Amino acid sequence: MDNELKSNNDIKTKIVKLSAILNLPKGTEAFISDIHGNDDKYLNIIRSGAGNVSRKVEEVFNGRLTKLNQRKLVCLIYYPEEVLAQIHEQITDPDEAKQWSMDTINSVLEVVRYVSSKYPRHIIDKALDTDLYEITKKLVFGDLMAPDKQQYYREMIKTVVNLKMNDEFIISICHAIQKLAIERIHIIGDVYDRGRHPEAIIKHLSESWQNFDFEWGNHDILWMGSLAGSKLCMLNLIRICARYHNLKLLENVYGIDLTSIIKFATHAYVPMSNFEPRVNFAGMTDDEKNVDNCVQQAAAIMQFKLEGQAIKRRPEFDMNDRLLLDKVNLDKKSITIGEKTYQIKHGCFQTVNPASPYQITHSEQTVIIDLINQFTHSTQLNEHMWFMLDHGSMYLKHNGNLLFHGCIPVDKQGNFLPLHVDGQSYAGRSLCDYSEYILKDGLRHPTTGDCYNSDFIWYLWEGKNSPLFGKDKMTTFERYFIDESELQTEHLNPFFELCNEEWFADKLMKEFNLNSRGHIINGHTPEFTDSPVKANKKIVVVNGLSEINSRDRNIGGYALLFDSYGMRLETLRAFRSRQESIEEMSDVVLDKQIVEHSAERRTVKDTDYGQNIKKQIERLAEELK
Structure with missing residues (x-):
């Protein structure tokens, strides 16, 4: 009898504690995106609680x-x-x-x-x-x-x-x-690429934070896809690392020995102005710049070849307009697209066979096999990508809000664009769910062969109906080789224009089974020209750590805070360095904009966490009966 009384009192005590928690104010959520490996910028935001x-x-x-x-x-x-x-x-x-x-x-x-x-x-x-x-x-x-x-x-x-x-x-x-x-950090995509220390961001979250999630970005997909065995993801990744003088990240953090590609690249290619690194760090030597330049060329040409093979394997991707190597003329100094011929600027097609332009040479094949085997067996890469997989998703529904990085592909009328695969069509939410399924399956069953999973993960990087890309094409080839703005232009999916319309925001929320009173919180934003608050304050863009507003160099992006009083968008001060921030004692925020204000303070019972507590209380109450 005493044991039964003690047990009942224990249950009642738990109910009392849980019921009290329900009436505490809702915790503060912070939404940031597009970190791109800039650990100092990221830490400046997090240390300040945005x-x-x-x-x-x-x-x-x-x-x-x-x-x-x-x-x-x-x-x-x-x-x-x-x-x-x-x-x-x-x-x-x-x-x-x-x-x-x-x-x-x-x-x-x-x-x-x-x-x-x-x-x-x-x-x-x-x-x-x-x-x-x-x-x-x-x-x-x-x-x-x-x-x-x-x-x-x-x-x-x-x-x-x-x-x-x-x-x-x-x-x-x-x-x-x-x-x-901050109670919870939402990272709405692109932890990786460009910046030098994405691993420091992963380390900080794994060791120092309690509550966080990722909504994967297109740049994250390259790294996850490389672990899954996608040679196309890997070559894009290496090319970008070389472009931003970041090959040491692969060598020093992820243990990738780049000797094979460096030897091949410096033997087959010579430095060219159109492949100059996009950064110029203090202390960069001429040898380092030349290695970055040549590796970038080698990775790009191998990438274009493998892209051609994948496009021909997967007609459902509808990417024939990206088949450009076979349009290069025999002189290798011009290219004919449609009925028009363009001059090639600083071409590097010496390993391209005009009779079979998408064929990988024996030397290239040796390099690719060496590298992809290293990527798929990298212990640290496995650890970090599985960390992102376990704590992430293509989209998240949290506390009535919808979070995703890229876009939901639509036509100009706002109809969800379908992707047809094996007799099935995926559009809107089902396209996001299918993409997440394939990505997870690819990481769980990695293969270095030319399989569907690898091809689809690469499609998420640059396919026109990818929910992570949001453009009609990726004009990497044109930007390297053809000095014609009409060919270099990448047209945004109508999603980004329609995000200004309230009816479209309501349609998106309905598609994901959410109440229209919630908000859509989006990262990515490939071309940022207008207000980050859209659709009568129903859509908020938090391209947070990229300095995206070229009109004002003091602005370093945006972050969103959602607390018990409502939502406010923080305009972030452009971050120069940690030392400068300390010396100037500068705050992280330049300006604030109220997105939503609640007259009645939200409590835990109004959150998803509160709903879980209510279920716990119900189960405990059943035990008392």
Whole structure:
């Protein structure tokens, strides 16, 4: 009987705790996209809570700290290690240094208590440093204003400083603030390509964050497809790495020995101006530039050859307009497309056989086999791509909102464009579901042969009806070789124009079985020319870490925050460097725009998490009967 009573009390206790959580304010979600390997930019956004930290500091200290001192505190929270190092250089008097530490500990404790006030205890516990947990929990959860305990807490802080634990403690609290300023991070595509350290972003999420998801981008697909054995994805990936002086990422992080392609490329090709790397890092040597240039040429020509083979294998892809190598004239200095002949600019077709232009040479085949075997067996690449697979999807329905990276292909009237495969048609949501199925199947059953999965994953990268691409074609060949803007133009899918229409937003939400009161949150945006808030505030574009607005070099993209009061779009300050951000104490946000404001504060019970809690409560209540 006692055991039964104890069991019932345990169940009731769980119900009480879960019911209380339902009435806490909804946590803050942050939406960012298009990181492209820029780890410092990414961390600048995350450390700042996409601007949420500075807002919280202002709310806590408005009228108590000057704006300058608020900025100093915010900068400390963003970059505690670097700022503390500066403080130690500036404050040399021991007593003054101790006082500064005690004042700072009190300030960061106020902030962490404020940002943690809407979370249940178990979430706060995960954000706190385990090594300092016993001290931290007393100072975070204790009532520092209680008259009987004020001296107790003051002595605790004083002892932390006397034992020279102050730096470690301040850093741990600042990191906790960063984690608690955002409950969930949504990364709406393109972690990879261009930037130098995508692996640092994966590492940060796997080691330092509790709650996040990926909506895969077209550039992520190249890396996932390479692991699945797609030689076309791999060659595109290598070409882009060479274009952005990023081959060391493959060698140093993913253990890919590039000797075979470097030897082949530097033997078969000579540097050309149209293959110059797109970046010019300080310290780049001429030899490095030449290697990038030649590898880019070799990868591009092999890519064009294999693309031709895939297009002929898969007529359902409807990509015959991308068959261009067979249009190159015998002089290899001109190309005839339709009835018009164009001059080729700096051609590099020495390995192309005019009689069989899509045939891979023996030397190229040796390089391709060597590389694809390394990609599919790279331990680190396996780990990182499966991490993205396990935590990601083509799209996500979360808290009434629809998240995806690219587009839902449509015609000019907004009808979903079908892709016909093996007698089946896929359009709208079913196209996204089918794409996700093939991608997962490809990673679960990798093969280096010319299989359908590999071809389809490559199609997701540049096919005109791909939900991740959003254009009629990818004019890589034309941009390299033909100096004619009419041929280099890539026309956007009508999706991007229709995103300005409210009826179209409603149609998309209906297609994904969501209420029209929700929002569509989109990344990618291949050509950004107008407002990121569209369709009467139902569609929001968060191309967040690319500096996409060439009209204003101070703007570095956009991020979206969704908290218990509603949604606001943050216009991000262009990020130059971590050092500059610290020196200028510049905030991450330039401007804010309210997308939605709720008169009544949302609580956990209004979220997907709340629905799961309600189901738990129902199951527990059944056990009491």
